[in-house]
Amino acid sequence: MLASKPVDIPMDPHQKFGVDDGEPLQDIHQYRSLIGKLIYLTVTRPDISYAVGVPSQFMQSPQKAHWEAIVRVLRYLKRAAGKGLVYRPNRHMDLVGYSDADWAGSASDRRSTTGYCTFVGGNLITWRSKK
Template sequence: KYALDILEETGLTDCKPVDTPMDPNVKLMPNQGEPYHDPGRYWRLVGKLNYLTMTRPDISFPVSVVSQFLNSPCESHWLAVVRILRYIKRSPGKGLVYNDRGHTDIVGYSDADWAGDASDRRSTSGYCVFMGGNLVSWKSKKQSVVARSSTEAEYRAMAHTTCELLWLKFLIQELQFCKVGHMELVCDNQSALYLSSNPVFHERTKHIEVDCHFIREKILSGIIKTTSVCSKDQLADIFTKSLRGPRITYVCNIVVNRGRSGRYRGALERSDPTPQW
C-alpha cells in the first residue's frame, strides 16, 4: 500500500516497469546537468523511499546513492529517483516474510565495492544479517575514508558488520528473548579473511590496525566465526553496487528463500522451500 501511494503521488501508476532500480551503466555525480526545478519534491520523495527500504532491501543501494545529492539535486538525479519508482512498479507487493526455523544462529554477509564512487573514489560497504535464517538487518553506506586497496575496503566493511552482529547479540540478551546461537561472518575476499586471522601487519594495512585488532579479537575469542563464500553467492553484493536484472532477481530470491538450494553455509542452510519474494 505504501509503495502504491508513492507511485500515485508522483503520477507514475501507469509508468513502464524496469527490472533494475538503477542503471548499471550510469554513474551519478554532483552538479551533473541542469539543477532540478523543485528540490523540495526531490527531498520528500527520497525521504519516502528511505522509509520504504525498511521492508525493501533491494532498493537500499540506489536510495543511498540518490540521498547523496539532497543539497543540490539535478535533473539526472531526479531521473534516477524515477527509475527506482519504475522498478517498484514492477512488483509493489514485494516484502519480507519471517518464519520460525528452529534456531537462533546469526549470520552476517559483508561486502564492499572498492573505489566505486567516481567523484571521490570512496568505497561502499554493504551487509545483510540473518537471525534464525530470516533477514533482520541490512545496510548500504559509503565509507568515510578512501581505501587504498580492495582488501582494506573489504576489511572496513567486515568491521562494520561485526559491530552489527555484536549489537544484535547484546540486544537479544538484554531483551531475554532467546539464547543466541553461533555468530558467523561471511566474506568473499580471501585477503581480508586472511588479514582477520593473521597478526602480521605490513605497509599497506598497518593504518587500519584498530579495525584489524577489533575483528581479530572477536575471532580469537570464539565469539565470531569467519567463512568464505564465492562472489556469485555473496548476498551482500546487492548493497554495494547497481546490478543487472538477472543478478538482482537471483540475490533477492536467495535472501528471502534462505539458500534453498543447499549451497549456503551456516544458518542459511536450514531453509524453507517456499518462495516468498
C-alpha cells in the same frame, strides 16, 4: 506514474553519479520529499536501499539525472508491489552474515561503499550500507 512502464531492477548498475550531472532540477522540494518517503520505505524494502541511498547524496543540488534515478526506483516498485520482508519460522537458528565493498567506487570523491547483512534462521534481521 500509473501509466509508466515497470522495470526489473531499481538502478542501472553501470550508472555513475556526480555533482555536475547535467541540468539542475527546478523543484528541489519535491525531490527531497520523495527521497524522504523512499528512505522510510527502505525499512521494509532493503532491495531499494542502495538505489535510494545514491541519489540521496545529492539533496543540496539535485540534477535531472538524479531525479530520473528516483523515478526508476518508483517504476521498480510498481513491478515489485507485493514484495517486502517476510519472516518465516524455521527449525534452525543458523546465524549467517554477508559483506561486500567496492573499492573507491564513487566517481565524485573516490570513496568506497561497504555493506553487510545478517540472517538468523534464514530471516534477514540487520543490514547496513555505508560510504
